[in-house]
Amino acid sequence: MFPTSSQCKYWMFSSEDELNNLRDATNATHIQLYGRNVSESSKYEVFLTPEEEKIMVKRYELHLRDFCKRFQPPMPRCVIGTAFHYFKRFYIYNSVMNYHPKEIMVTCIYLASKVEEFNVSIQQFVANIKGDREKASDIILNNELLLMEQLNFHLAIHNPYRPVEGLLIDIKTRGSLHDPERLRPGTEQFLERVLLTDAILLYSPSQVALAAVLHAASKLQENLDSYVTEILFGEGGRDKLEILIDAVRAIRSMEKMADAATDKNLIKLLDKKLEKCRNPENNPDSDIYKKKMQAMLDEDDDLYYAISQQNQIRDNSTLNMSVSASPEVP
Amino acid sequence: MDDFACPRCRTTKFQNPSLKMMVNVCGHGLCESCVDLLFLKGSGNCPDCKIPLRRNNFRVQLFEDATVEKEVDIRKRVLRDYNKKEEDFATLAEYNNYLEEVETIVYNLTNNIDVVNTNKKIEQYKKENREQIQKNKGRLGRDEYELEELLELEKHINEARKQEILLEETEAKKKRIQRKEALIDELMFSNTDAKNIVNTFAQQAKEEQEEEAKKPPSKVTKFSTGIEFGRKTHTTFLPVPTDDGPLYEYVPIIVDPDGPQPPLDKDITTKGFMSHVRAETEQERAGGFKTTIACMRALQEAMMGLYHTKRSQY
Numbered sequence: 001m002f003p004t005s006s007q008c009k010y011w012m013f014s015s016e017d018e019l020n021n022l023r024d025a026t027n028a029t030h031i032q033l034y035g036r037n038v039s040e041s042s043k044y045e046v047f048l049t050p051e052e053e054k055i056m057v058k059r060y061e062l063h064l065r066d067f068c069k070r071f072q073p074p075m076p077r078c079v080i081g082t083a084f085h086y087f088k089r090f091y092i093y094n095s096v097m098n099y100h101p102k103e104i105m106v107t108c109i110y111l112a113s114k115v116e117e118f119n120v121s122i123q124q125f126v127a128n129i130k131g132d133r134e135k136a137s138d139i140i141l142n143n144e145l146l147l148m149e150q151l152n153f154h155l156a157i158h159n160p161y162r163p164v165e166g167l168l169i170d171i172k173t174r175g176s177l178h179d180p181e182r183l184r185p186g187t188e189q190f191l192e193r194v195l196l197t198d199a200i201l202l203y204s205p206s207q208v209a210l211a212a213v214l215h216a217a218s219k220l221q222e223n224l225d226s227y228v229t230e231i232l233f234g235e236g237g238r239d240k241l242e243i244l245i246d247a248v249r250a251i252r253s254m255e256k257m258a259d260a261a262t263d264k265n266l267i268k269l270l271d272k273k274l275e276k277c278r279n280p281e282n283n284p285d286s287d288i289y290k291k292k293m294q295a296m297l298d299e300d301d302d303l304y305y306a307i308s309q310q311n312q313i314r315d316n317s318t319l320n321m322s323v324s325a326s327p328e329v330p
Numbered sequence: 331m332d333d334f335a336c337p338r339c340r341t342t343k344f345q346n347p348s349l350k351m352m353v354n355v356c357g358h359g360l361c362e363s364c365v366d367l368l369f370l371k372g373s374g375n376c377p378d379c380k381i382p383l384r385r386n387n388f389r390v391q392l393f394e395d396a397t398v399e400k401e402v403d404i405r406k407r408v409l410r411d412y413n414k415k416e417e418d419f420a421t422l423a424e425y426n427n428y429l430e431e432v433e434t435i436v437y438n439l440t441n442n443i444d445v446v447n448t449n450k451k452i453e454q455y456k457k458e459n460r461e462q463i464q465k466n467k468g469r470l471g472r473d474e475y476e477l478e479e480l481l482e483l484e485k486h487i488n489e490a491r492k493q494e495i496l497l498e499e500t501e502a503k504k505k506r507i508q509r510k511e512a513l514i515d516e517l518m519f520s521n522t523d524a525k526n527i528v529n530t531f532a533q534q535a536k537e538e539q540e541e542e543a544k545k546p547p548s549k550v551t552k553f554s555t556g557i558e559f560g561r562k563t564h565t566t567f568l569p570v571p572t573d574d575g576p577l578y579e580y581v582p583i584i585v586d587p588d589g590p591q592p593p594l595d596k597d598i599t600t601k602g603f604m605s606h607v608r609a610e611t612e613q614e615r616a617g618g619f620k621t622t623i624a625c626m627r628a629l630q631e632a633m634m635g636l637y638h639t640k641r642s643q644y
Contacts, residue, residue: 002635003588014640158631166632169625172606204635206589232636237590240637247639 002204006154011089013201022092024050030095034279047277052270053096055262060101061087061196068109071128076118077191081159083112084195090150092201098279099143106136107143115155139284160191160200163209175227177217186216190255197254203247210244211251334394336361338368338377351391354383357400357440359391401440408436411456413466509535589636592629598622603629 002008013019027050031043038046048056064087068080086108091101106129113120122140126133148155164187171180190212194200199208210228217224233241280286335342336351341361343349350362358378360368368374369385376383393399412432419425438448456463513531517524598604599622607625614620 001585002631003586003638008635008638012638012640162628163632166628166630169603169606169628170632173601173603202640204588204638206632206635207638209632210636232590232633235590237637243639244636 002158002206005156005158006152007085007156007158008204010152010154011085011201012204015202016198019092019198019201020050023054026091026093026095027053030097034097048097048270048273052273053091055266056096056101056270056274057087057091058196059262059267060105063102064105064109065192065195067105067128071109073120073124075113076116077161078159079109079112079116079118081161081191081195081200082116082157083109085157085159085200086112086147086151088198088201090147094150097274097277099146099282100274100278103139103143103284104147107140107147110140111144111147111155112157115157135284142284158205160194160205160209160212163206164191164212167209167213170232171213171224171227174231175224177222177224177227182220183213183216183222186219187212190215193258194251194255196258197251199251199254203251207244207247208251211248211255214248215252215255336364338364352388353391353396353399354388355400355403356381356383357396357403359396359399360388397440401436404439405436408432408439408452411452411459411463413463414459415466418462418466585634587630587634588638589633592626592633595622595626598625598629 013022027048031038031047035043035047061084064083065080068075068083087101087105090099090104090108094104110122110125112118113125122137126137126140129136168180168183171177171183177183191208194208194212203211214224214228228244229241233244280288281292283289334351336349337358338360341349341363351359352362352365353359354376356376356379358376360377365385365388368377369383369388372386373382373384375381391399393402409432412428412435414428416425419428435448435452438444509531513527516527516531520527593601593603603625604621607621610619610621
């Protein structure tokens with residue numbers, strides 16, 4: 001039930017402005033934390049601007065979609081939808097410079113396939129990744145807990161796919177449209193593109209679904225307005241109709257802007273910039289990261305050593321049999 | 331008949347007190363050392379009837395008459411297949427006929443009458459009733475259950491009785507010590523005649539003993555085996571446990587749909603929603619999955635949250 005979900009409670013935002021403000025704040029705190037020695041005027045020469053961060057996220061969203069589509073065995077739609085939600089949520093409160101989107105992206109998909117009960121093992125999963133698979137599986141498993149933590153463990157996602165089915169059933173039963181199955185291809189295309197926008201963080205899944213169905217209908221030169229106004233919002237919903245019309249309009253306009261392609265040169269430039277300014281503590285190729293991992297391992301060892309020492313001392317004192325107390329040879 | 335001997339080596343119980351007679355399926359006995367000797371390789375022929383035997387089928391002879399052993403063996407084997415219970419028959423007469431048949435087979439095999447045909451009969455029966463035989467193998471009969479229950483009960487009662495006796499003994503010991511102390515006290519501090527005191531105490535002890543003896547034994551309502559006296563029909567049903575707590579009251583969950591009210595449960599079937607949904611398969615129905623639930627869920631999700639907006643809050 002969406003109205004009682006954590007999605008509705010914690011992860012729905014009022015407007016794109018609010019989202020952008022949050023992202024700007026994240027960017028600012030990151031620069032403040034890691035850019036103490038960089039002067040105010042030159043900080044954006046070193047670090048990414050909020051706008052550039054958005055471009056990077058967007059770019060990896062496209063990657064995410066393509067990766068999921070190519071995934072073997074083929075993945076159900078709800079996994080893709082859920083992965084998109086996780087990815088978007090993660091980069092509201094985390095900077096691209098802190099965690100590289102390439103790594104978070106695969107972790108999101110891996111987690112989503114678990115949550116949506118699409119059963120693939122980690123070996124099966126990394127088989128879809130080019131390059132060093134062992135390293136990839138290490139990265140995914142290391143980041144999985146971090147991701148869940150950053151999502152506040154709100155893992156249940158309401159996707160617009162089931163609402164679409166519900167609407168189609170309802171249109172077939174109560175509406176007067178001829179052969180509503182025709183709407184399906186248009187709807188699916190719309191939903192795929194809408195994932196690339198912020199609409200899923202601003203509007204409820206049922207609103208997105210309705211927008212998709214209405215969009216598909218208008219593409220076929222059909223009119224579903226009477227269904228929406230008379231049947232869906234017929235009883236007691238008239239005063240709410242305005243909210244819905246606004247929402248649908250906004251979603252549709254966002255969808256139109258979904259694939260404003262970015263310049264390839266700019267992308268290359270940003271990649272280089274990010275490689276320079278990313279947080280080395282979270283870069284698995286950096287020395288600091290390796291040192292950190294080693295330190296964590298050592299810490300475990302140290303802990304074990306300390307505990308075993310303690311145990312030995314206790315044993316000796318209780319048994320009164322320490323080495324020095326053994327009979328001495330004259 | 332203390333002087334039975336091994337038919338092969340003629341050793342008797344008298345010569346060798348630790349002689350152990352062994353017997354195999356054919357019913358011919360052999361002493362333990364002969365078995366060890368003859369069946370060194372694990373298998374061989376019976377020296378009496380030349381039937382091939384296996385060594386691990388030898389067991390200690392329990393009955394003096396070896397043919398009884400043979401019969402026991404055969405009966406065990408036959409009953410493994412003829413394992414129907416009284417419950418499996420419609421009438422008592424049928425069950426009796428079945429038992430009669432089993433007895434005939436056992437008798438025939440034991441006395442080597444018409445062995446070929448009888449074995450054929452068993453094979454035939456096995457083939458015809460394979461399924462039921464398998465089923466009955468895993469099932470303990472009602473009788474076995476009852477017996478087990480009784481044994482369990484008896485064990486409990488015995489333990490309780492042991493405990494009681496122990497308690498009584500310690501109690502009696504305590505009492506005796508107390509009485510002795512009281513007597514000594516009385517003798518030390520009282521001014522009356524010592525003989526008198528001793529006498530009264532002895533009287534008291536005697537009285538107490540008599541009283542204890544007179545105490546009627548608690549009324550026995552059961553045999554030592556736990557079967558109750560009387561003609562009560564023995565039922566094994568357990569009493570239905572009664573739960574005295576406040577009754578659970580179901581409160582329906584009310585969720586604000588934040589959208590148009592989705593159709594109700596009864597509307598789904600009456601208003602024609604079902605004609606646009608795939609009907610559940612037999613397997614899905616077995617799992618408790620019904621089309622109405624899926625249809626309802628889709629419709630609910632389509633309607634819920636349609637009024638959603640966060641804008642007004644800001």
